[in-house]
Amino acid sequence: MSWLPWSWQSPQWLWLLLVLLIPLLIHLLQRSAPREITFAAVQWLQRRPPQSWKRLQLRDTWLLCLRLLLLALLVVLLATPLLEQREEAGPLLLVDPAVTLSELGAFTESKGPFAQILWLQAQPTPVADSDRRVHDSWHSLSTLAAEPRYRRAHILLDPGTATGYRALRYSPHWQWHTTASTGSDSIEDHTPTPSIAIIGDAPAWLAPALQQLGESGTARLEPQLLSDPGLLDPQKFDWLLYNRPGLLPEAALSFVRAGGLLLSDSSVTNPETLNFVPLADDGGPSREAVALGRGSWLRYRGNWQDAAFFRRTRLPEQLWLQWSQQDWPFQAAQQPRWPAGKPRGLPVADSEVTPVSREPLQQPLLLALLLVLLAERALTLSRRQTHG
Structure with missing residues (x-):
């Protein structure tokens, strides 16, 4: 039975490094005696027998350094699997950014230790090396479900975000945790965050506004850019920000009739006559709305690319209030919800995960x-x- 596997990265090959010492020993031991030229005039001065420094002298220093470097490179190459196993060893914890550091410390003390503790986001970062930034935790979980590194992670959620309503892609190997027991009252009081799709170029003010909303804890919105209106799915998206001047496509109207909220400015026109109703002035940008089927179209007057639209001190808060108060409270109340650990969605099987090559x-x-x-x-x- 062969005791050495065929893989060159097997740790057992490290035992063969002893063989590599043979050329080094030959280099150090096989030395030709230096030629000695003795003058007859000085022989009488040599009272003591000459001392041989053969074993203490290093010749061909550069050659010796190159061979030592070769040996070091071989050690690093053969030890790579052991180094990778050490990095991946131990459980990994993904922490909801809504969890406070004190709650995280109490959890790790009772459930730990963990090899790595990362913030739960689309691209997790170490908790110790980065500041927490609010993100849509459910969207981040769907993104990480097929990542091989996070397939067996522990998920720590805040009670306020430990429930959701959208279909979720998740790993069946995840272990779910919350910082406190999530009762029915907290589930009912929590309003889920809508998912947003963008068609066209996102306005320049959108990204700073969403970032400010997230940093203030008002809302954690992560819009997704779509190139084709035919990709709109009312089961996947709640709001649509449409920024293509001209006639509104039929696919966008179908999305609104199915219960979505359409956001645009006056550069977007409709193929049919709609009776828009001006909304009351609340200090924010002026707007009008019309009901279409189960949803509505919220359209701003003028061009939202103009400075008069976005040069407002409280623009992020005003936009969030205008969008969320349109019909989202009613829609969110009708959404089914489920607790963490029992999500309604699609588990990502191991066969669907592409291993890291x-x-x-x-x-x-x-x-x-x-x-x-x-x-x-x-x-x-x-x-x-x-x-x-």
Whole structure:
């Protein structure tokens, strides 16, 4: 039975590094005795026998350094699997940004230790090295469900975000936790965050406004850019921000009739005559609305690219109030909800996850090994020609 697997990255190959010491020992031990030229005039001065420093002298220092570097590169290449296993060893914890540091400390003390603690977001970052920023936790979970690194992670959610209503892609290996027991009262009091789709170029003021809303804790919105109106799905998106001047496509109207909220400015026109109703002035941008089927169209007067629209001190809060008060409280109340750990959605099976492809030996180290080997051979041949 073979005790060495065929993989070059198997840790057992490290035992063979002892064989690599043989050339180094030969290099150090096989030394030709230096030629000694003795003058007859000074022989009488030598009262003591000459001392041999053969074993203490290092010749061909550069050649020795190259061979030691070759040995170090081989050690690093063969030890790569052990280093990767050490990095991935231990449980991983994804923390909802709504969880406070004190709650996180209490949780890790009772449930830990954890090898890594990361913020729950589309691209998780270490808790110790980055500030928490609010994100849509349910959207982030759907994004990370198919990532091999996070397939068996522990998920720590805040009671306020431990419930959701949208279909969720999740890993069946996740272990769900909350900072406190989420009762029925907290579930009913929590208003879910709508999902937003954008068609056309996003207005320049949108990203700063959403960032300010997130940093203030008002709302955590993560819009998704769509290129084709035919991709609109009322089951996936709640709001549509349409920013293509001209006639509104039929797919966008169908989205509104199915219960969505359409947001646009006056540059977007409708194919049919609609009776828009001016809404009361609340200090924000002036707007008008019309009901279409189960949804509504909220249209701002004028062009929202103008400075008169976005140069407002409280623009993010005003936009959020205008959008959320349109019909979202009623729609959110009608949405089914489920607690963390029992989500309604699609579990991502292991067969659907693409494993991380890793090269048998890392290319930069292989290239460095080849260059050092060529340099060592060239130096050895030049020394032989010089002394031969």
